[in-house]
Amino acid sequence: MAEARACYGCRMVTAKEFRALALSFPESVEAPHFDRASFRVRGKIFATIAPDGKSGMLKLDLEAHEALLHAEPETFFSFGDWSRTGATGVRLARVKKALFRELLAQAFANVAPRKLRAQRLASRARRTTE
Numbered sequence: 001m002a003e004a005r006a007c008y009g010c011r012m013v014t015a016k017e018f019r020a021l022a023l024s025f026p027e028s029v030e031a032p033h034f035d036r037a038s039f040r041v042r043g044k045i046f047a048t049i050a051p052d053g054k055s056g057m058l059k060l061d062l063e064a065h066e067a068l069l070h071a072e073p074e075t076f077f078s079f080g081d082w083s084r085t086g087a088t089g090v091r092l093a094r095v096k097k098a099l100f101r102e103l104l105a106q107a108f109a110n111v112a113p114r115k116l117r118a119q120r121l122a123s124r125a126r127r128t129t130e
Contacts, residue, residue, distance in 0.1 A: 012092060012093050012094065012095060012097065013097050014053070014092065015054075017097070018049050018053075019049070022046075025108045025112070026116045027042060028041050028046075028108070035051050036048040036050055036051065041108060041111060044111040044112075046059045046104075046108045053092070054092055054093065055089055055092060056089070057079050057087050058104060059088075059107045059110050060086045060087075062086050064086075064088070064103070068088060074091070075090065075094040075095050076089060076091075076095075077090075088103075090103070
């Protein structure tokens with residue numbers, strides 16, 4: 001019988017965690033976007049969450065978008081016409097937390113000004129050396 005092992009990053013993402021992670025980026029704010037909550041940096045959306053908290057959207061580059069849809073179609077999905085610009089749907093109950101963190105950081109970097117991206121990288125570097 002196989003032994004169950006703990007897996008860092010395997011726990012799925014809750015709507016509360018989604019919000020906290022999205023708002024942890026420099027100058028990120030939450031604002032309404034139609035029926036969804038959006039997370040923006042200087043007015044540009046990098047993520048949204050559905051009203052029921054079960055799915056979200058991440059603004060990824062097209063290469064990552066296509067790769068995720070192909071590799072994990074049960075977790076990631078097309079976001080209609082918005083997918084042409086990298087909008088990638090994600091089912092929160094299925095996505096691994098570590099992967100979600102990485103993709104959310106990519107989404108932020110895709111829309112944030114260079115100075116804020118550099119600020120985030122410097123902040124992360126300081127935390128790892130302390």
